[in-house]
Amino acid sequence: MRTRAEVESLASAMNASVSVWMGSLDGHAWFELDADRTHPAASTLKLALLVAAHRAVERGQIALDDDIAVHETFASASEGET
Numbered sequence: 430m431r432t433r434a435e436v437e438s439l440a441s442a443m444n445a446s447v448s449v450w451m452g453s454l455d456g457h458a459w460f461e462l463d464a465d466r467t468h469p470a471a472s473t474l475k476l477a478l479l480v481a482a483h484r485a486v487e488r489g490q491i492a493l494d495d496d497i498a499v500h501e502t503f504a505s506a507s508e509g510e511t
Contacts, residue, residue, distance in 0.1 A: 433460075433462060436449070446468065447463070448463045448464055449461065449463075449464065
């Protein structure tokens with residue numbers, strides 16, 4: 430595992446914003462780095478999309494090298510908004 434200094438140095442070199450909270454399910458933190466910082470939701474959705482894509486691969490629905498159409502519209506959880 431990288432140390433805090435290594436993560437901060439890498440983020441700085443790449444002009445990136447990085448936040449990490451890693452810990453056990455009981456809430457005990459093992460490692461934190463700017464854990465309370467907010468980020469746009471799109472940044473957090475990437476992980477869920479990656480998991481969904483790999484599950485689709487496991488089910489034989491897609492291959493990792495398939496082209497996938499991306500659209501900028503989606504159904505909103507709030508009624509009347511898209």
